[in-house]
Amino acid sequence: MTRGCLFCRKAFPENGVFEAIPLGRRFAFDSDRGRLWVICAHCHRWNLVPMEDRWEALQALERAARDEAVPVAHTANVRLLRLRNILLLKVGRAALVERAWWRYGRELRSRKANFDSRGSRVSAYTFGVLNFVGDALGLADPDVSIDWKDSPVTDVLRWRRFGWAAWHGRSDCPYCHSTLRALRYDLSWWCYPLAGEEGGTALGVPCPRCDPWTPDHIYRLEGPAAEQALRRILAYQNISGAGERMIRDATAAIEEAGSPGAFVRDASTGDRRTLWRLGRPGTVALEIALSESVERRLLDLELRAAEFVWRREEELARITDEELTPAAERAGRLSG
DSSP, X not given: OOOBOTTTOOBOOBXXXXXXXXXXXXXXXXXXXXXXXXXXXXXXXXXXXXXXXHHHHHHHHHHHHHHTOEEEEEOSSEXXXXXXXXXXXXXXXXXXXXXXXXXXHHHHHHHHHHHHSHHHXXXXXXXXXXXXHHHHTTOSOTTXXXXXXXXXXXXXXXXXXXXXXXXXXXXXXXXXXXXXEEEEGGGGGGOEEEEOGGGOEEEEEEOTTTOTTOTTSEEEEOHHHHHHHHHHHHHHHXXXXXXXXXXXXXXXXXXXXXXXXXXXHHHHXXXXXXXXXXXXXXHHHHHHHHHHHHHHHHHHHHHHHHHHHHHHHHHHHHHHHHHHSOHHHHHHHHHO
16 A cells, blocks of 8 residues: 555555555545545545555445445536545446435534524523613614514524624615615515526515515625525524424425425526525525535536546556556456
């Protein structure tokens, strides 16, 4: 087993997971062809593992990819998986159904546990009391709005984590020509997810000067700013997290749409629905689907590069293996 990169000479770190291949934290493997590479974290070159060291390691990597690793993204020929601090690139035909967005379900469960904890409630009430005293003395922040009759804990935790505005900028209403300079979170329930340019996501904000109940009279945010604002709004609205049943309902809705991207498109086209009308399962599903779609776009760039490198390294591995395999053994395989 090579202890370092053959190209930049950097040593491979120990992974503490695989006894058969203890060095390296980025692996690419193709079980069908019997190929295994260690990817250098410094120069990103692929180091072909010697043939005599591959088979036990390939079995261990295949078991880990099947039973433990988390699928992150895929192309037609490469699947990217994560196992703790290890990245796996599984070369070969990818599975039809990818469940990468399960990570967001775990995050929502953790968010709910933190929200329901005694520490969060004590902290929220303490801050609320201090704000109430400050308001009586004329020292309170005017942007803090706490509804003591409904959900003071939620209001306080939201404000402390997100502030008061999801977006700052400039957007003009095409009807009354008024200008939106900030999108307040407490008005975000009435925003519309819309289909943006070139298949992206846009965000419609009702214009209060025209008619806030008319979907056509809106400020329109486009591009990455709209997508980021919508993701912040959804995290704000779903600050209390979600339980197992709601997560199952949300993921079932995504599966019914066909993919996270398809769910986002369905929510952004057709009959315009505000985030309020989507309801809790709808906004939870939209947060999961939108986060997955954004991350997948970023990973696609890395995966296309990885697939290009794989094709080049596969050709080199084929030539190397043919040169190292005795002619008699190759003849026996062909006759078999």
